[in-house]
Amino acid sequence: MLHWWSRGVDKKDICDLRTARDVERIKEAALGKGEAVVIGGGAVGLETACELVRYGLRVTVLEALPMLMPRQLDADTSEELRLRLSPHFDVFVGVQIEEIEGEGAASAVRLADGRRFPCGLVIISCGVRADISLAQEAGIQCARAVVVNERMETSAPDVYACGDCAEHKGLNYMLWAEAWEQGLVAGANAAGGSKTFGEADASLVINTPFVSLFAYGDTGKGNGPYRMENVSESAAGTYAVNPAFAKSATRLFYQNDVLVGATILGNLSHMREIKAKIREAQRNA
Ligand SMILES: Cc1cc2nc3c(=O)[nH]c(=O)nc-3n(C[C@H](O)[C@H](O)[C@H](O)COP(=O)(O)OP(=O)(O)OC[C@H]3O[C@@H](n4cnc5c(N)ncnc54)[C@H](O)[C@@H]3O)c2cc1C
Incomplete structure (x- = not known):
């Protein structure tokens, strides 16, 4: 069976994003276009979608998995992320791309179930693979x-x-x-030394004009059970420099009463503090 990416991806106005030059190519390709489709709803795909909206394009994000960022987020946070983005662009999850249509240049993305998304620009952002x-x-x-x-x-x-x-x-x-x-x-x-690779300090941070997201540690992805603590915070009545910070939802994940992970949607100003708490809890556990 031929995968969609082996059919029709050599057309004009289909871009991927790896380098600063790619950003320039996308900006050029976006000029005068009305609709864009972003294939892939990961961090890079969502950030690209937000930027294209700022350029005045109507954007649709198509994600193959049944939810956004399943590796980093629990189902509720993932859904809240989708809802926060939905006023700005459409996100369809669990889709199967069939083909990028068009004569010479991209004109639509067609799904296996027959749905078509007309567009003048397609961004492919569905992961990278090392050239080995x-x-x-x-x-x-x-x-x-x-x-x-x-x-x-x-x-x-x-x-x-x-x-x-x-x-x-x-x-x-x-x-x-x-x-x-x-x-x-x-x-x-x-150089002759002796070092080993242990745990890296990986956290996910997405900062866009529409949504800010932080995820760190075990966000309910391991073997449960987890206890979750939700903290909501509203900046109503105060001036939020970044509108994405205005409504904040923090979710803390505990296992055996030990803080193991956290997600924040909204105001990220506490993320370092929360990260430090998680690391301290891990050390003391
Ligand atoms: C658009 C985008 C957004 C990203 N955002 C995030 C993020 O928010 N958070 C995060 O943690 N990670 C992010 N990443 C991933 C992160 O950039 C990479 O994981 C990281 O840069 C990997 O470092 P590296 O040194 O292995 O590879 P690279 O940074 O790719 O560096 C490899 C270098 O080797 C050069 N090279 C390649 N082949 C040769 C050759 N044959 N000879 C000599 N030189 C060669 C390349 O030109 C390049 O300069 C993002 C990646 C992309 C593309």
Whole structure:
């Protein structure tokens, strides 16, 4: 079976986003367009959708999974995120893309169930995969990415990998905090030192004019049971510099009465404090 991304993605006005140059290409392609479809409702897809709305386009986000950010968010927070975005653009979850239609240039995205979303611009933001061909050709062990141990050593002597191209304990993070930490470990060991990669300080932060989101730690994704504590806060009557901060919902996740994770939708000014509390709770547990 042919996947949709092997059909019709070579048309004009279909963009992906990796570098600053890609941002310029998207800006150019957006000029004079009325509708855009963003394929992929992850952090990059949602931030891109918000920016396109600011450019005056009507935007639709199409997400294959049944909810937004299932890796980072529990179902309630994910739904609240979708609701907060819904005044600004449409989000459809659980969809299957069939084809990007158009003669020469993108004109619509068609789903497997027949629904069509006419558009003059398509942004593909459904994940990245490391180019591991060099490592494969060299006979280095690879899975999704280049397999490394906790010292960032590959299966070949004196060859290290780190960051987006590395896979540690089955995880290819594709996140900055991990890339940074792994880079420090790989560099130190390659220079004769002895460092190991432990837990990186990964938190999700999305900051857009419409919604701000923070997720850190175990947000109900492990083996429960969890106790959840919800804290709502309204900035009504006060001046909110960022409108996305005006209505805030914090959810704290406890396991055996130990704070293990948190999500915040809205005012992120407490995120460092909450992060510190979670880390302290982990240390004392
Ligand atoms: C649009 C976007 C938004 C993101 N937002 C976030 C975020 O909010 N939070 C977060 O944690 N992460 C985010 N990420 C992910 C984060 O940027 C990456 O995980 C991180 O940059 C990985 O670092 P790296 O050094 O492994 O790879 P990169 O940063 O990609 O650096 C690799 C470098 O190697 C160079 N290179 C490639 N091939 C060769 C070669 N053959 N020879 C020499 N040089 C070469 C490349 O040009 C590049 O400069 C985002 C990524 C993208 C694309």
